[in-house]
Amino acid sequence: EPFDFHYLGITESTAVSGGNTGRDDNDINYRGIFGPWVVRGEYALGGVPGSAAHGSTLAGGLNYRGKTIKLGAGYTHKSNPLTATSSEYFSNDQYTAGGTVSVGPVDVMAGYSLDLQDTPASARSMTRNQYLWGGLRYQATPFFSVTAAYYDNKNKTGGVDGRKDVAILGIDYLLSKRTELYADIDYTHFTGVYVTNATLNASGHAKQTGISFGMNHWF
Numbered sequence: 601e602p603f604d605f606h607y608l609g610i611t612e613s614t615a616v617s618g619g620n621t622g623r624d625d626n627d628i629n630y631r632g633i634f635g636p637w638v639v640r641g642e643y644a645l646g647g648v649p650g651s652a653a654h655g656s657t658l659a660g661g662l663n664y665r666g667k668t669i670k671l672g673a674g675y676t677h678k679s680n681p682l683t684a685t686s687s688e689y690f691s692n693d694q695y696t697a698g699g700t701v702s703v704g705p706v707d708v709m710a711g712y713s714l715d716l717q718d719t720p721a722s723a724r725s726m727t728r729n730q731y732l733w734g735g736l737r738y739q740a741t742p743f744f745s746v747t748a749a750y751y752d753n754k755n756k757t758g759g760v761d762g763r764k765d766v767a768i769l770g771i772d773y774l775l776s777k778r779t780e781l782y783a784d785i786d787y788t789h790f791t792g793v794y795v796t797n798a799t800l801n802a803s804g805h806a807k808q809t810g811i812s813f814g815m816n817h818w819f
Contacts, residue, residue: 601698602709602735602749603770610786610810611733611751611766624657638663646679653679673697690718709749710734719757728756743774755794762794775815783813 603611624644632639639662646655661674678692698711715729735749751766770784788808790797795806 601711602733602737602747603768606782606816607768607770607784607786607812610768610784610788610812611749627657636665638665640674655679668702669699670702671697671699692717705739707737707739708735709737726757728754730754745772746770747772760793762792762797763790764794764800765789765791778818780816781813782816784811786810786812 624642626645626647628643628645630639630641640660642657642659644657645652648654657676657678659674659676661672663672664670674694674696676692676694676696680690680692693716694713696711696713698709700707700709702708711731711733713729713731715727715731717727717729719727730753732752733749735747737745737747739745746769748769749767751764751768753764755762766786766788768784768786770782773781775781786809788810790801790806790808794800796804798804
């Protein structure tokens, strides 16, 4: 992810990570390192008496970590309960792949994610979220970097389409190992039902330009 998940509210990148912290309860997980290759597997029990599948998560991933090229791919399947007390559940499948090519101080990144979410049986439909992104980061000095990226999100629910495109340019300056200053300028374009989605687009404007700046500190 070009901005290392810094601008979640702007880029919708949190959806690419499954929309959560990446932590699952009752998790059994495996990680194997074989030279430049990393293999991951996970099975998280749902914790519902009488059903091993209800609320469970099954996932696998593969990474290659070379000096010049880094690649990764993953698959996650979740059995989401209809309600907190329901014995019924519906599936959520996510496929993600991405990579980075590094040449000196420049990193070029690209990725793809497809999220397929069954809706409750009564709706008899599926939500399809597709994400494409690409970016370039220039590490001018050990303390200062410039990143430019583009994100494209297409959503289809019950045959109704929405789309969000974001172009963003940001800079970071490290004051220390745990504190950074940042600033960005971004342009967002909504089309389809996303224009009138009050949760995603509170202003209701199809085209928006934003500026943000601040400081991050990691404790």
